[in-house]
Amino acid sequence: MKYQQRKKALVLLADGTIFYGKSxxxxxTSTGEICFNTGMTGYQEIFTDPSYFGQLMVATNAHIGNYGVNNEEVESDGIKIAGLICRNFSFTHSRVDSNGNLKDWFTKHNLVAISDVDTRALVSYIRDNGAMNAIISTDVDNIDALKKQLAAVPSMEGLELASKVSTTEPYFIGDENADIKISALDIGIKKNILRNLAKRGAYIKVFPYNSSFSELEAFNPDGYFISNGPGDPEPLVEAQAVAKEIIERDLPLFGICLGHQVIALSQEISTYKMHNGHRGINHPVKNLLTGKGEITSQNHGFAINREETEANENVEITHVHLNDHTVAGIRIKDKNAFSVQYHPEASPGPHDSEYLFDQFIANIKASKKVLS
Incomplete structure (x- = not known):
């Protein structure tokens, strides 16, 4: 596509600030909360991560689309971001195992995307002023109409989005003859989480976001998992009830990201919306139990209250984010439950934290041994 043929486009922020670019x-037109991801690779996995549902993604990498798309590198059943904002968009690509270009993939999923935006300035503005709702559009001559449309977009705070991305019917992953069975509560689960559990010898039944503990228990699992996902964790009262029941029964439980927040809420630890959130594949975390550092993949706009966590006699902080000292992991004392705020399955990202899946499986095996 020639540059001069491309239509003008814009980013309009909730405070009235405008950045211009090209379609x-x-x-x-597309709306959502604007956020940015600092990862230098893995854009396809990012775009298909259910945790990004309802968000306009700003890519800090200066080049998007240069390696095309691969049908195997998706984390869900399709694109989950509300729209894309980038600096340079590559309409051509170079990669041996590519299945096509990014433009055609966006067209297939009807995703509004704009490039030629000064993303350095935009990200700097968001960092200073915080995450906010925004609108991207090719209708650059109707600013007043766009402002009215943007004003009607609900705030991410208090917004329940798990129901928008969760499975509607239970399904199975892995070998049905596996020694370990896991019930997974899908509040926005990524495929690579399920791959990591399955390759460690687990047979997983994935349940809809609003499933009850009795429904998960009916599978007769050896362990329970609560997934990542989008939106505010506070409205997920059903998931919180499930987490509380599992913990009270001292059953093996592992939570990631939104699942981590749900587990914290079940223990009467509150959550809050962050100024910007953590989104990237190079976030430093310290494991307080081992003293070791991890470079992690993160994607969240909410966090759990550290003061309340430290004051809770039933909960121990196991991991901290080294940039801002937010809680990155907890365990429930004297119970078989733990969770982390980041993504040990990465995809994209480093594999420093994959040991957490091994820890979960080891917890399940120890529990099975005790019960037998």
């Missing part, structure tokens, strides 16, 4: 080729 990637799909005309239209």
């Amino acid at each position: 990637v080729g799909i005309e239209g």
Whole structure:
């Protein structure tokens, strides 16, 4: 696509600030909370991560699309971001095992994307002023109408989005003859989480976001998992009830990201919306139990209250984020339950934290041994 043929586009922030760019080729308008990801690779996994549902993604990498798309590198059943904002968009790509270019993939999923935006300035503005709702559009001559449309977009705070991305019916992953069975509560689960559990010898039944403990228990699992996902964790009262029941029964439990927040809420630890959140693949975390550092993949706009966690006699902080000292992991004392705020399955990202899946499986095996 020639540069001069591309239509003008804009980013309009909730406070009235405007950044201009060019349409990637799909005309239209899209709204959501604006956020940015600092990862230098893995854009396809990011775009398909259910945790990003309802968000306009700003890519800090200066080049998006240069290696095309691969049908195997998706984390869900399709694109989950509300729209893309980038600096340079590559309409051509170079990669041996590519299945096509990013533009055609966006067209297939009807995703509004704009490029030629000064993303350095935009990200700097968001860092200073915080995450906020925004609108991207090729309708650059109707600013007043866009402002009215943007004003009607609900705040991410208090917004329940797990129901928008969760499975509607239970399904199975792994070898049905495996020695370990896990019930997984899907509040926005990524495929690579399920791959990591399955390759460690688990047979997983994935349940819808609003499933009860009795429904998960009916599978007769050896352990329970609560997934990542989008939106505010506070409205997920059903998931919190499930987590509380599992913990009270001292059954093996592992939670990631939104699941981590749900577990904290079940223990009467509150959550809060962060100024910007953590989104990238190079976030430093310290494991307080081992003293070792980990470079982690993160994607969250909410966090659990550290003061309340430290004051809770039933909960121990196991991991901290070294940039801002937010809680990155907890365990429930005298119970078989732990969780982390980041993504040990990465995809994209480093594999420093994969040991957490091994820890979960070891907890399950120890529990099975005790019960037998």
